[in-house]
Amino acid sequence: MAETQAPEVDYTLNNPDTLTKYKTAATISHKVLEAVSALCVEGAKIVEICQKGDELLEEEIAKVYKGKKIAKGISHPTTVSPSSYVTPYTPLVSDAKEAETTLKAGEVAKVQLGAQIDGFGTIVCDMVIVAAEGEVSGREADLIHATHYANELLLRLMVPPGLLASGTDEEKAKAAAEKPYSQSQITGLIEKVAKAYDCTVVENTTSWLFDRNEIEGTKKIILSPGSGVKGEGLPAVGEVWGVEIGLSLGSGKVKTLEHRATLHRRTTTTYILKRPSSRQTLSEVVKKFGTFPFSLRQLDDEKAAKVGVVECVRGGVLRQYEPAGEADGSAVSRLFTTIAITKNGITRLAGPTTDLTKFKTDKKIEDEEILKILERPLARSTGSKGNKNKKKKAAAKKEDEPSNE
Structure with missing residues (x-):
């Protein structure tokens, strides 16, 4: 009697379970990010914040998919990077000097972490201005605005051509036939945003294709690549990406730090x-x-x-x-967003939530091409049908209600 093989599991986004697992991991990542960000106060020891972040991740991960034979865990340990640090930073308790590293007032601290369910990992990074009370102005505010808009622009540049096109079949086909932005074009546009706020793009800022059990896939987009470095491939429908943006108030050049x-x-x-x-x-x-x-x-x-x-x-x-930092010691920013690209556009699975009203700058983007791209939606609106149904139900309910006349 021939053995029956178990059906091969579809781990792509075509399987609804895959997106559900990504979203579950993202919910955990967001919840812990919010809690860890609140710990980033003046004088707080970075190693203790990182330890607490990992504890919270483990606690939240333990609450989901209980009793199921599904691997789950941390997709990226909690890291807290001081102002001039480009890469995620996580000191050790046994390295006495680094274990005493604390956050200073005014620092642009970058908090990065993530969870994974069944190998589907989400990573998120956001920024905290340490000890900031009320409205923040000056160069740090310029950096926050620049990074926010650079991130929003990059996400829109990753939408495959024609994906969200509307109109006649001919118009849709024409939009789909447009060439996608090349990696050099993407870098050029991001650099224009940075320049509008007197910032620079951190060299070799890299976004990666994600896969099951993989956060550095076969494709990558590299902004401001250094000598001999180049990206490979462009985003497509059915893919999950980890999108990184990093800007600097200084040169944007990177040096290796003297840390373990x-x-x-x-x-x-x-x-x-x-x-x-x-x-x-x-x-x-x-x-x-x-x-x-x-x-x-x-x-x-x-x-x-x-x-x-x-x-x-x-x-x-x-x-x-x-570990790497800004070559001239200037403050740098970093945002990291995990996205899914579906037939309806880009879904932000895990990403930063910047409240620009807290940051005051007199600088702004004036480039018409960039402003037009920023106006584009990331995804197709799928709420119209639901809204129509709600209106029908409301109308029916009103007809059923007794008259007061």
């Missing part, structure tokens, strides 16, 4: 590890985090992990994220 690399991620490389400590570290990483990023402080024995990770990185089984 604490953020790592498992690769697909296989290598025979010689040291027992290395094998133990890798085993714990595989079990707890799969292929998602993690901080050494999340491992059972932080000090042992610092030793065990060395051979893992050297052998290529773990990737090490080098």
Whole structure:
């Protein structure tokens, strides 16, 4: 008797369960981001904020998909980056000096974290001006405005041509035949937004295609790429992306910081590890985090992990994220949005929520092309049918009500 094979699971967005899992992970990410952002006050120790953020992520993740054989966990550990830091920052308790790092008043702190359900991860990053009370003005306000609009522009540039076109079939076909923006065109337009606020784009700011158990897929968009660096591919319907925008009040050039690399991620490389400590570290990483990023402080024995990770990185089984900052020490921003591209346009799964009314600037965008792009919708309106039904129900209810005459 022939064995019957289990049906292959569809992990694309064509499967409604996939989008549901992404949205569940996004809800958790947003909830924890809000709580962690509130902890970013003057004098707060960054390592303690990161620890609390991960605790909250674990608590919220434990509440969903209970009793089901579905892998779930943290897709990105809680990181809090001070003003001039370009990359996510997560110090260790065992590194005494860095463990004492605190947030200072006026800093542009970047909070990044994420959750994953069944390998479908969402990552979000937003900014907090530490100890800001009331309206914020000056260069930090310029930076916030610039970053918000650069992010909104980038998202609209990622909508595939003709996807949201209306009109006759001929008009729709004409819109669909338009060429998508190239990566150099995208960089050029984002740089115009930055320039309007006297800011610069942080070099090598990268957005990635997401997949199941993968946050650095085969496609990537790189803004202001450095020498020998280039992006690959453009967004398409049915894809999920992690969209990053980073601007600077300085040069936008990046330098490696003299801090320990604490953020790592498992690769697909296989290598025979010689040291027992290395094998133990890798085993714990595989079990707890799969292929998602993690901080050494999340491992059972932080000090042992610092030793065990060395051979893992050297052998290529773990990737090490080098801490980097603005070359001239200026404040930098970072926003990170996880989006799904469907036939109806872009759905923001997890993203920042900037209240521009709190930030006052006298600068503005005047480029007509950019202003027109910013007016475009991200998605097709799907609420008209529901609104019509509501009106019909309201009318029917009114007819049924007794007259007061």
